Amino acid sequence: MQISTRLQMEKDKVTFFQTYNRLPILIDKAEGNLIWDKDGSCYHDFLAGIAVNALGYSHPRILDAIEKQSHRYLHVSNYFYQDAQLNFAVKLKEISGYDRVFLANSGTEANEGAIKLCRKWGFEHNKTEIIAFSGGFHGRTYGVLSLMDKPKYKENMGPWLDNMTIIPFNDSKELEKTISEKTAGVILEFIQGEGGINEVSSEFIETLNKLKEQYNFLIIADEVQAGAGRTGKFFGFQHQDVTPDIVTMAKGVGGGLPLGAILAKEYLSPIWSKGTHGTTYGGNALACATGLVVLEELENGLMEKVHKNGIYFKERLNELQKLFPDQILEVRGRGFMLGLLLNFEASNLVQDMLKNCNVITNATSGNVLRIVPPLIIDLEEIDLFVESLKSCLSKQK
């Protein structure tokens, strides 16, 4: 490592709150799914800015959209009609099948809005409780933290919101015991990301649908990580027989710029009248311009490609699991939202993959290696990842 790189890293450490575990790379530039550091090393990216960069880096259509929109205007606020917002939202409605859109900046903001919408609907129906699930991740703001149970995110920062109940994920019996006339909504990731790439079971969905019939509550799908084509369908929940009332998105849908969205069915539209919810930056024109490119690319074959390549990727990982059954306990996920349950700390493997193979990956939930590459990667990149993993695991044996 060059001295200048080391110095910058040291400066970083005394400048910022030390809330992040950074990988020891000082980024210079990125293109496609490759990242170069200031020391000239090149890395293969299987993290995509934490499931964000759907089209990779420096995608020509993204750059073009930024160029064009930035010459028109960057931000004018939601006091104005804007075609950049409208074009994005109309396309989002078309692809998603939802009727109403609220634009935000991030996943946590989209989820906060969804909770507010749900609570306000609940107020009209005399229902206040929102139910969430253990291992779920919905963001870092107070409302959603009240719906999460991981101690690290919450310790000594309470008190938390009332009428928020967290129950075990995929536990139908517990769901039956907990849902009542008081339930306004249930929020869940149909494939948990930070929680370790855990899929909801069809049996659990069946119970959820049955209880919804019985008690009339809203289902909120947190599609911040799984949405925008990452699992090979536009939404992660589309792998199941379920129709959420509210869907939240962020991450991939902005193509690298901060963009979030709340989608809802028409019957929820009157719940929010003028002034009941808002944001200064949400629906920023530049982010909407790049978001539109993401949606168009997904529609024009990218989502199909993720579906096909995702099957190949999982097959190759399953082969690897058979070779290393003591180290890899399970292969999880769909499309390009994959995880390996390991019998050791995944962060060790992340470091090995980085140092020995120049492959960027991620550890979540302690012993899960999370694989969320840009959606544009091809079979060669998948093979490279699998071979790198193989060589790291062989050295550990």
Ligand SMILES: Cc1ncc(COP(=O)(O)O)c(C=O)c1O
């Ligand atoms: C499922 C899910 N919801 C919400 C969030 C929060 O999104 P943001 O970090 O954009 O606030 C995340 C972030 O990882 C997420 O994975």
